Amino acid sequence: MLETKTFVFSTEAEMDVIDVTKDVADIVNESANTDGVVTVFVPGSTGALTTMEFEPGLVNDMKELFEKLAPRDHYYHHEERWHDKNGHSHVRASLIGPSVSVPFRDKRLMLGTWQQIVFFDFDVRARERELIVQIMGD
Numbered sequence: 736m737l738e739t740k741t742f743v744f745s746t747e748a749e750m751d752v753i754d755v756t757k758d759v760a761d762i763v764n765e766s767a768n769t770d771g772v773v774t775v776f777v778p779g780s781t782g783a784l785t786t787m788e789f790e791p792g793l794v795n796d797m798k799e800l801f802e803k804l805a806p807r808d809h810y811y812h813h814e815e816r817w818h819d820k821n822g823h824s825h826v827r828a829s830l831i832g833p834s835v836s837v838p839f840r841d842k843r844l845m846l847g848t849w850q851q852i853v854f855f856d857f858d859v860r861a862r863e864r865e866l867i868v869q870i871m872g873d
């Protein structure tokens with residue numbers, strides 16, 4: 736059976752990293768499906784989803800990595816069009832991607848012990864974000 740849910744949350748400006756595992760697990764737990772796969776998707780080009788160990792050291796490592804890969808003060812052609820100073824935000828989000836899929840069994844996400852579903856907000860301003868959660872299973 737296919738089910739689609741959404742949830743909304745607030746983010747801080749630039750490089751806010753949020754653990755959304757509990758939100759996704761709660762939606763899976765309330766689902767009519769017992770076993771299957773859940774896909775989480777961000778509709779937007781400056782947000783991204785992945786899995787990682789959500790702990791302060793690794794969060795800081797990721798922030799430092801993105802500053803090296805796509806620095807804020809670099810010239811981005813994207814800014815010629817919109818003049819919004821977030822070219823680096825789009826590049827960073829594109830490196831990770833907009834979705835993650837996780838299998839579940841007996842209504843429990845099959846994540847590793849130190850693995851969480853994490854949302855990265857790369858945009859230059861605080862905002863409301865919506866995630867789409869689609870469950871396929873039986």
